[in-house]
Amino acid sequence: MNTINTAPVLQETDQLRADIYALLATLLRQAPQGNLLQWLSGLEPDQDEDTPMARAWSTLALAAKHSRPQQLDDEYQHLFIGVGRGELMPFACWYLTGSLMEKPLVLLREDLSLLGFERQPDVKEPEDHIAALCEVMSLLISNGQGYEIQHRFWQQHLQSWSNRFFTDLQNAESAVFYTAAGLLGAAFMQQEDNWFLQLSPAALGGGEQ
Template sequence: MTTETQRRPMAFVREPASDEDMARANHYALISRLFHAAPDGTLLDTLAASGDWPVDGDAPSAEAMLMARAWNALCAASSAMDAAAAQDEFDALFGGVGRPQVVPFASFHLAGFVNEKPLARLRDDLAALGLQRAAGESDPEDHIAALADVMRLLLTDTTRSEADRAAAQDRFFATHIEPWYGALIDALDAAPEANFYRRAGQYLRCFLDIENAARQIEA
C-alpha cells in the first residue's frame, strides 16, 4: 500500500506469525494507511465504530492505559471527522509548496534535510531484506508510512524463522524508526492545523513507545 514490495522468490512457510505479531502488524498497517494518505469515509467509519478499547487485568500497566486512551481518542476524532475535512487537514499538514508544516521523512529529522545519508542507509538495508519502493510511488522510502509498512512485512514474513523475523524487526526499528519518531510526533503536536492528526500522532507515539520498550526488555 505504501512503498515496499518483496523481491525474494516464494518460499515455503517455516513458522506462522503469532496472534500477537499479527495484531502488531495490523497496527503498523493502520499507521501506514493513516500517514500515507488522508483517511476516506470508510476508514473513518470503521475507526469510529472501534472505540472503547478495554484494558485487561486488575492492575493494567501505564503503557496499556495510555494506549487505550490514545486509541479511544483517535476513534472519537474519527466519528467527528468527515473525509473532506480529513483531506484538507492532511494537505495542510503534509502538502503544499515548499517544506510542509510536518515533515514525515526520517532524513529531515535525523540530518536536517530530505534525501540525506539516513535514506541511503535505509535503501541499503531494504535491499538486503529483498525490498524496494513500489512502482509509481514518488515519496522517498524513509516516509513514516513506508517504514511502518516494512515493519508490517517483517512481522508477517513467514519465509523466515520466528527468530530471524524478530531479529530483523529489532534491527530495523532501532536503526530507522526509534531515533526520530518522537521528533515527528512533537512536530504534529505543535502544528496549529493538526486536529485529527494530533490524535493520530498520539496513537502513533503510544504504540511505538510500547514497541520500543518491548524491544529493550528483550535485548
C-alpha cells in the same frame, strides 16, 4: 514496498503489531476515507484499561466520529503537502540531518535491498517517509522475519526520530484528527521500545546489534 514471501501464521501479539504499523502507514500515506473512517469511528477500547495505547485508541475513535472526508483531505494537505511543503516533513533524513536525501536514506536503501524490498513505481516520496517505514515494519512482522531483524530495522531507521515526529504531529497547528494519529503513533513507538527491551537476548540474536 513489495515482497514475495508467503505470510506465516502469526502469534496474536505479532499480528496486532503488524496491524498497527499498517494502520499508521495508511493514515500517514493519505487521509482516511470511507470504510476506514467508519471503522475508526466504531473502535471501542476497553474502558477499564488505562494505558497510553488505550487512551490513544479512544482519542482516535472520537476524532474519527467528528471528522468528515473533505476536512481530513484539507488537514492532510496542510500538514504534509502544502504549497511547496507542508507544516511537517515526515522524513527520517529531515529529522536526523535537517535536510532531505542525505546519508540516512542511502543506508536505508541498502538495508531495504538486503531485505528484498523494492520501491513501488507509483510511489513518489523517498523511502524514508514515515509511512513507508511503518509499512516495512508491518511487512517484516507479517512475513515472519525474526525479532532480531525487526529490532535492527526499527532501531536503525525509526527509534531515533519517530517519537519526535509523532510529538510534532500532535502539536501541529493544522492537526485536528491527526493530533489523535500522532498520539497513537507516539504510544505505539513507546510500546515497541518496551516490547524489544523485554525480549530475551536469544530472541534478538544473542544481544548483538
